[in-house]
Every structure is written in C-alpha cells, then in structure tokens.
Amino acid sequence: MPPRGWAPCMSLKVAVNGYGTIGKRVADAVRLQKDMTLVGVAKTKPGFEARRAMEKGYPVFLAGDGKKADFDAAGIPTAGTLQELLRSVDVVVDCTPEKVGAANKALYEEAKVAAVWQGGEKASVADRSFSALANYTSCLGARKVRVVSCNTTGLSRAAAVLRERFGVEHWEATLVRRAADPGESKRGPINGILPTMTLPSHHGPDVRTIFPDLPIATSAVVVPTTLMHVHVNHVRLSHPPSSGSDVMAAFRTTPRFVMFRASDRMEGTPQVIEWARDLGRSRNDVMENVLWEEGLKLEGSDLYFFQAIHQESIVVPENIDVLRAMFQLETDPRRSIERTDQALGILRVGA
Amino acid sequence: MPPRGWAPCMSLKVAVNGYGTIGKRVADAVRLQKDMTLVGVAKTKPGFEARRAMEKGYPVFLAGDGKKADFDAAGIPTAGTLQELLRSVDVVVDCTPEKVGAANKALYEEAKVAAVWQGGEKASVADRSFSALANYTSCLGARKVRVVSCNTTGLSRAAAVLRERFGVEHWEATLVRRAADPGESKRGPINGILPTMTLPSHHGPDVRTIFPDLPIATSAVVVPTTLMHVHVNHVRLSHPPSSGSDVMAAFRTTPRFVMFRASDRMEGTPQVIEWARDLGRSRNDVMENVLWEEGLKLEGSDLYFFQAIHQESIVVPENIDVLRAMFQLETDPRRSIERTDQALGILRVGA
Numbered sequence: 001m002p003p004r005g006w007a008p009c010m011s012l013k014v015a016v017n018g019y020g021t022i023g024k025r026v027a028d029a030v031r032l033q034k035d036m037t038l039v040g041v042a043k044t045k046p047g048f049e050a051r052r053a054m055e056k057g058y059p060v061f062l063a064g065d066g067k068k069a070d071f072d073a074a075g076i077p078t079a080g081t082l083q084e085l086l087r088s089v090d091v092v093v094d095c096t097p098e099k100v101g102a103a104n105k106a107l108y109e110e111a112k113v114a115a116v117w118q119g120g121e122k123a124s125v126a127d128r129s130f131s132a133l134a135n136y137t138s139c140l141g142a143r144k145v146r147v148v149s150c151n152t153t154g155l156s157r158a159a160a161v162l163r164e165r166f167g168v169e170h171w172e173a174t175l176v177r178r179a180a181d182p183g184e185s186k187r188g189p190i191n192g193i194l195p196t197m198t199l200p201s202h203h204g205p206d207v208r209t210i211f212p213d214l215p216i217a218t219s220a221v222v223v224p225t226t227l228m229h230v231h232v233n234h235v236r237l238s239h240p241p242s243s244g245s246d247v248m249a250a251f252r253t254t255p256r257f258v259m260f261r262a263s264d265r266m267e268g269t270p271q272v273i274e275w276a277r278d279l280g281r282s283r284n285d286v287m288e289n290v291l292w293e294e295g296l297k298l299e300g301s302d303l304y305f306f307q308a309i310h311q312e313s314i315v316v317p318e319n320i321d322v323l324r325a326m327f328q329l330e331t332d333p334r335r336s337i338e339r340t341d342q343a344l345g346i347l348r349v350g351a
Numbered sequence: 352m353p354p355r356g357w358a359p360c361m362s363l364k365v366a367v368n369g370y371g372t373i374g375k376r377v378a379d380a381v382r383l384q385k386d387m388t389l390v391g392v393a394k395t396k397p398g399f400e401a402r403r404a405m406e407k408g409y410p411v412f413l414a415g416d417g418k419k420a421d422f423d424a425a426g427i428p429t430a431g432t433l434q435e436l437l438r439s440v441d442v443v444v445d446c447t448p449e450k451v452g453a454a455n456k457a458l459y460e461e462a463k464v465a466a467v468w469q470g471g472e473k474a475s476v477a478d479r480s481f482s483a484l485a486n487y488t489s490c491l492g493a494r495k496v497r498v499v500s501c502n503t504t505g506l507s508r509a510a511a512v513l514r515e516r517f518g519v520e521h522w523e524a525t526l527v528r529r530a531a532d533p534g535e536s537k538r539g540p541i542n543g544i545l546p547t548m549t550l551p552s553h554h555g556p557d558v559r560t561i562f563p564d565l566p567i568a569t570s571a572v573v574v575p576t577t578l579m580h581v582h583v584n585h586v587r588l589s590h591p592p593s594s595g596s597d598v599m600a601a602f603r604t605t606p607r608f609v610m611f612r613a614s615d616r617m618e619g620t621p622q623v624i625e626w627a628r629d630l631g632r633s634r635n636d637v638m639e640n641v642l643w644e645e646g647l648k649l650e651g652s653d654l655y656f657f658q659a660i661h662q663e664s665i666v667v668p669e670n671i672d673v674l675r676a677m678f679q680l681e682t683d684p685r686r687s688i689e690r691t692d693q694a695l696g697i698l699r700v701g702a
Contacts (some may be wrong), residue, residue, distance in 0.1 A: 174527075262546075
C-alpha cells in the first residue's frame with residue numbers, strides 16, 4: 001500500500017468507498033483526471049464488479065464488515081482495510097448505499113480525511129451541498145461536502161441557467177422516475193405506476209440546499225423503465241426573453257446540456273441511450289442534461305420543457321469538480337468543469 | 352334483423368360500431384341498462400372479439416369494408432351491414448379507431464340516426480362534447496355528441512368537483528400515460544420514457560371543450576405500462592377549505608371517485624387493478640377516478656393530488672349517460688349517473 005504522500009505532489013489522493021453504480025464510475029472518472037490519483041476502492045463483498053476493479057488495476061480494500069476470506073475465495077486480492085486506505089488519502093468519496101454513508105462519517109473524521117457524500121444522504125451529513133454550475137465557489141476549501149442526487153443535480157443545473165439569465169418566479173416539476181437501474185433485478189414495478197405519496201416530493205427542498213430561495217414545487221411517480229428519469233417542467237420566468245430559441249441558446253451554451261431534435265428520430269430516452277452507445281460512451285453514460293428542441297416551449301413568461309436525466313452517471317462530473325473545489329485545485333468553476341468534461345469526453349452536442 | 356321499433360317503446364335502440372377496447376365495453380354496458388336495447392354491433396374483421404360478441408348473443412354486422420366471406424370462414428354469422436343496422440336503431444355509438452369515427456359521420460347523417468363519438472375524434476365531429484358530472488344538461492336533446500377521452504374524462508370529473516366546491520385559479524397537470532392497452536402487442540416503449548413533444552399538451556384544450564374557461568395547462572409523457580394512466584395535479588384553489596380532508600370529502604361524496612389509502616398496501620396502479628380483479632369486476636375495469644388519501648395534500652390554497660385513470664373503461668359510464676341525455680330518458684344528471692352506476696356495479700368505496 002502506498003504511504004500517504006506517495007503520489008506526485010500536485011495529484012490529489014482519492015479513495016472511493018463503495019463500488020456500485022456510482023462508485024465504479026467515480027473511480028474511473030478520478031483515474032482520468034491529471035490532477036488526481038485513485039489510491040484504491042473499498043467494497044464489502046466480492047463479485048463481478050470487484051473483480052472488474054481488480055482487472056483494471058484498482059487496489060481493492062475491505063470495507064465495513066467485509067471478510068478477506070470471501071475475497072480470497074473469489075480470487076480477488078485485497079490491499080488492506082478501508083481504515084488503512086483512509087490513512088493514505090486526502091479525501092474519500094463515499095459511494096455506499098443510502099444511510100451507510102452517514103454511518104461512515106465517524107470513520108472519516110477519525111482518519112482526518114476530507115469526505116464527499118452522495119445525494120442519498122441527508123444534507124446534514126456534510127457542511128455543504130454541491131452542484132458545480134450553481135455553487136462551486138462556496139465549497140472552496142470545504143472538508144465535508146454532499147454532491148446532490150441525480151434528480152437534484154439535473155434540476156440544479158437547469159436552475160443555474162434559468163435563474164441567472166431569466167429569473168425564476170415559480171417552478172413546477174413532475175419527476176417521472178426510473179424504477180430500477182439496468183443492472184438491478186429485485187426492484188419494480190415492471191408494469192404499473194407508483195405515485196410517490198409525499199406531496200410535494202422531497203426533491204424541491206433538496207434543490208433548495210443549493211438555491212435556498214428557489215420557488216420550486218415537485219411531485220414524483222415511479223415508472224417501469226431502467227434507462228433515465230424524465231422531468232416535466234413548467235417555469236414562470238421573471239424576465240422572459242422574446243422567444244423560446246433564446247432559452248434554448250442559454251442551455252446550448254452552458255456545459256453539461258445537450259439538445260436533441262425529436263424529428264431527428266430522437267423520440268425519448270431509448271434513443272438517447274442508443275446514441276450514447278453509438279458514441280462509444282463508457283457504459284452508455286449520458287452525463288449531460290438532455291433536452292429536446294420540440295420539448296421546449298415558451299408562451300409569454302411560461303416556459304415548458306422536458307429534460308431526461310441519466311440516473312447512473314449524471315453526478316459523476318460533479319463528484320470530480322467537488323474535489324477540485326474542496327482542495328482548491330481550481331478556483332474558477334468554469335475551468336474545473338472544462339477540465340472534467342474534457343477528461344470524461346462530455347460533449348456539447350447542441351452547441 | 353329486428354325492424355325499427357321492435358324493442359319496447361321505453362327502450363332506446365342502440366348500435367355500437369366498432370368492437371374493440373371501448374366498443375365491447377359499451378355494448379356490455381348498454382345491455383345492462385333497463386332503458387336501452389343493444390340492437391347489434393358492427394365490426395370490419397372477424398377474430399376472437401367478434402366471436403365473443405357472437406357467443407354473447409350480440410348480432411354482428413359488417414362495418415366498413417368488412418367481408419361477409421371472412422366472417423363466414425371464421426364461423427361468425429353476420430346479421431347484415433352497418434347500413435342495415437343503422438336503419439334499426441335510434442342511435443349509434445361510434446367506437447371505431449381515431450379518425451375512422453369522423454369518416455363515418457356522413458353515413459350516420461344519411462341514416463338519420465343520432466350519433467355518439469369517442470374522444471379520439473376532434474371536438475368538431477359533433478355539436479357538443481360531454482362529461483356526465485360536468486355538462487349533462489347542456490346535451491339534453493342533442494343529436495351529435497362526443498364523449499371526451501379517458502384522460503379528459505378523468506380531468507373533467509375532478510374539475511367538476513373542484514370548480515363547484517372551491518373554485519380553480521390555476522391547474523397544472525402532468526399526464527403519465529400508459530404505452531399500450533393490455534391486449535396490444537405492437538405499441539411501445541417497453542423500456543423508456545417518451546415525452547409528448549407538444550407543449551402544453553392537447554389535453555388542456557380538450558378539457559376546455561367541457562369547461563371553456565378552466566385555466567389548466569397539461570404536459571404528458573408515455574411510459575412502459577399497460578394498466579392505467581396517472582395524473583399528477585397541482586391546483587391553486589380560489590376558495591380553499593381549511594384542510595385537505597375537506598377536499599377528500601368532496602371527492603368521496605361524488606359518484607365515480609374511489610379513495611384508497613397507500614398504507615393499505617395500495618401503492619400504485621398494480622394494486623388498483625388487483626383490487627378490481629378481486630372484486631370480480633368485468634375485465635378488471637375501474638370506471639372510477641382513483642385517488643389516494645396520502646396522495647392528496649392541501650398547503651394553503653395549493654392542492655396537490657394524484658389520480659389514476661383506467662384508460663380502457665373510464666369513459667364507459669359516460670357513454671351510457673350521454674344516451675340518456677340525448678334522448679331525455681332522464682333530465683337529472685345525478686339520477687342518470689345513479690342508474691348507470693347501479694347497473695354497472697360502480698361502487699363508491701371511499702364513501
């Protein structure tokens with residue numbers, strides 16, 4: 001195990017705790033950054049994902065109640081325990097399941113490492129919540145930060161654009177959520193629609209961890225798909241432009257947005273994912289907010305628009321930016337975003 | 352074929368043209384009414400549904416370019432042509448696919464029969480659009496009426512309650528629509544979400560064929576389920592009651608609404624349909640607007656509520672009421688609704 005300080009001095013030493021849907025993507029993304037080093041990943045149980053980490057050359061550490069014997073039996077060598085990993089890094093990105101992250105907080109404090117949590121945790125787990133386009137600079141030098149969830153990231157990115165350019169008087173959003181990720185087999189429904197019975201849903205207050213005064217009300221339903229969420233938005237703008245194409249231009253010229261045309265055989269989320277597959281994107285990830293020209297309409301001050309959000313990957317670039325902000329590797333948000341996006345191959349297709 | 356006037360004089364003679372999802376249900380429903388007689392159904396092609404009509408004893412007539420030889424080959428005797436059927440009835444309920452209904456208009460006018468169309472047709476096909484709780488009396492004596500679509504019926508019923516009791520200042524609805532009916536095999540998506548790219552969607556204007564001044568804006572997405580649509584509603588009430596339970600009481604005491612509790616293991620549309628199956632409902636039909644106690648929340652004047660709409664059957668009772676209104680078999684909407692619901696076994700579970 002490399003001792004603390006082993007990596008070149010300009011390279012931030014990063015641990016990833018949890019190697020599921022988010023963790024494996026964050027680990028890959030860290031590896032692609034010139035100013036970061038992935039020291040290791042931690043996992044409680046062996047399996048095909050842990051084996052793939054090994055095959056990629058990522059040192060695998062034992063997390064939680066993980067047993068060395070189980071990993072040995074699976075033919076996956078372990079490099080030590082999570083505690084040992086934490087002693088060799090500057091920061092840990094916690095990608096464990098909801099609530100496990102909060103339980104890990106004491107461990108991170110004990111090891112005196114900075115920590116990043118995911119949006120499944122309550123905002124109170126960290127000192128700040130983060131969304132790169134919205135509040136990067138407010139997290140400069142922070143030691144405990146939560147990257148907001150996929151839905152909140154998608155809404156916050158859009159809010160960053162609309163607030164700054166046109167002002168938001170009122171925002172109404174229905175979140176049509178995917179039931180399970182593609183690699184899951186136990187979640188449902190596979191036929192049916194489940195309303196999320198909390199009204200309004202928790203997503204509005206969660207967006208307000210980023211924009212405290214944003215007048216947004218959200219509702220959610222869960223539907224039988226694995227590909228992406230879709231947000232149905234109706235925003236009343238304070239200072240509407242004269243035409244919807246001005247709003248489109250605002251999105252187009254902002255990083256992490258792509259704009260498609262439905263008439264280009266891009267009818268919905270199946271085609272978006274097929275596009276990502278054709279592009280050769282790793283795991284067909286779509287880290288951008290996806291909008292459609294026909295799916296955006298301005299009527300006076302009323303803006304209607306759809307956006308699709310790839311729940312598995314949209315927070316990955318934000319997990320990189322947050323590290324640069326916390327360690328002040330970059331103080332200008334736009335430059336961090338540019339570096340992240342270049343390393344991850346995020347395009348601006350609509351631009 | 353019975354000649355015109357064959358049925359007892361108090362019994363309205365009804366033809367059903369089209370015997371698919373809606374037609375077969377309307378035919379069954381007409382048969383269950385004491386003041387109506389089903390003279391026959393018309394269909395263009397034989398198949399298991401036409402055979403079932405025969406088995407039920409419904410005279411089957413040849414519609415459109417349907418060929419007697421095809422029916423003969425399938426062992427389904429035909430009683431004549433649609434034109435002949437039309438000569439023996441007072442009214443035809445057109446349940447043919449979208450746009451075919453409009454094409455049939457000349458035929459109905461030539462036969463001098465009154466006609467009812469479904470919501471797939473444009474409002475202009477008829478003299479009036481109909482929703483029983485909303486505008487029954489305005490259709491008294493009308494000869495050409497369109498029963499609005501499943502989604503519009505669901506919204507109009509809810510609007511009838513909310514407008515009358517509390518006033519509607521603004522209504523925002525997202526329609527989460529089923530991709531296909533259970534008996535269809537060619538429609539999709541089976542994984543993915545398709546935004547309806549018309550913004551706002553056509554449903555708002557369609558509701559205004561019933562309530563011309565209702566300030567409603569709708570958006571829609573299509574999702575991979577066959578069971579029911581779900582409407583996500585946010586309504587700003589003009590004269591809000593002090594508590595959400597007053598709104599619930601308003602729905603509960605109105606026919607064609609059922610109110611479930613999510614905590615009663617009624618999480619979403621799969622359980623609603625299972626409930627209908629357990630109840631022994633014909634084809635597991637749910638002709639009521641389905642609401643949840645936990646899925647209704649009043650915050651000041653802001654009312655949030657979900658409602659599930661069974662796309663296959665919700666318009667069936669309205670197709671009966673419209674006949675009573677047109678022929679003035681009943682001038683009081685509540686009494687027609689009561690007669691229809693009693694005959695169809697529609698409960699008021701939440702009452």
